[in-house]
Amino acid sequence: MSQAFGRLTQRDIARLAGVSQTTVSLVLNNRGEAGARIAPETRDRVLQVIRETGYAADPLARRMLQQLNQIIGVFTYEPVFPSTSADFYYPFLHGIEESAEQAGCDLLLFTSAPVRDGQRRIFHENNRLRVADGCILLGRDIPAAELSRLVGEDYPFVCVGRRDDAGGQPVPYVGADYASATAQLAHRAQTLGHRRLAFVGPGTGAESARDRLEGFRRAAGADAPHLSEAAGALEVITAAGVTAVFVEYQNDAVVLAQAAAERGLDIPRDLSVVTLGDQTTPVDHPLDFSGFRIPRQEMGRQAVDLLAQQLHGEQSAAQRLLACTLNDGRTLSAPVR
Structure with missing residues (x-):
């Protein structure tokens, strides 16, 4: 058989x-x-x-396994303990811890990395990467040079979040499919009758930002308005006849909602507002925004699973994109005719 x-x-x-x-x-x-x-x-x-x-x-995989320390490193390019970051990173870390515990591995959080040019760096004179069998990397912006060096040195690692190729080599990651989720929401708005959509947020830089804008463009078209900042965006949006706005950051959605209220506009009757990610920090606003939820805990779990495959010598796909869950909320409805 x-x-x-x-x-x-x-x-x-x-x-x-x-x-x-x-x-x-x-x-x-x-x-x-x-x-x-x-x-x-x-x-x-x-x-x-x-x-x-x-x-x-595989005998080679067994020999590799016997040489491991059963330690998984975790490195974050942004601090994880301040309250502004804790809510965002906690589900990732929870998933990582849960999967590592099931695998019988200890976690080692690398905290000695210095900040250079405003960003932490994993490579420095005292880095202790080799203490761990491999490492999980978290961060919105991860320097391509560091990813390229990790790939070049054949060090086992997995990024939480989609990453572009580094040095011409694919980077292992477990990411969220922001592009598809954003496109689905835009199509939903169009099905409800919205014909003029707009995007608010940088849409550049980190892969996560570019993916959201790409998904929006996929559904709304290349000529749909894109405003990089929420401040002053409402005037441009209303002048352009936009009836549904897609906002990259939750806080920017609150800014827009407050500006709309000051002008006597009702959400969603006069303007639908869709957020492109789940709420991670408390916001002082009663609206239940429509949008999507990021599978952060599952991303953490699967990052450990993907790292385990590397450590066991498995030859398998090194990149995974997980679907986001759409959230109906109360801020997306048919436009007023």
Whole structure:
């Protein structure tokens, strides 16, 4: 029966058994307490798939596994502890911790990196990357030079968030599909009858910003108004006959809503406002914005899973985009005729 399956990997076994690749690794290696936490029925299902397929673990992968420290590094290009960042990063870190715990690995948060030119750098004279078996990277803007060096040095790492190629080489990541989610929301607005849409936010720089604008353009067209800042945007939007505005940042949506209220405009009756990401910091505004939610916790989980595949010598797709969940909210409705 094994010949029908060809050369299998742990990822194939995980897919056939309906479990994570980390679970398959734990079953194969019987790693102490972590392995003991696997439900007996789950273990039996994995072992049954292994027997049916004739899977044999790669000896090289096993030798690599024996040399690991069972430590996963986490590096953030922005501080994660201040309250302004904590709400945003917490779900990512929660997912990373949860998956690492299931894999029987410790987490090491790298905090000694110096700030240069206003940004933290992972490479410096005292960097201790090699203490960890591999590293999860978080941050809105990650320098391409650092990604290129990580790829060039063949250091195992995964970015949380989509990244462009670095030095001509693909960068491993688990990201959110902002482009598709934004396009879906724009199409929804058009279905409701909106004909003039606008985008508010930078739409440049980080991949996440460019993806949102690209998704908007995909649905609204290249000539749809794009304003980089919320301040003063309402006058331009209303003058252009825009009835639905797509806002990159939650705080900018609040600014627009407050400006609309001051002018006696009702949201969404007079102007629909859509936010392109879930709320991460408290905002003093009663509106339940329509938009989408980012699968941040699942992104953290899958980043660890993808890193585990690298560490086990698996040859698999190094990039994943996860779907965002649309949020109906109360700020998108049919325009007033």
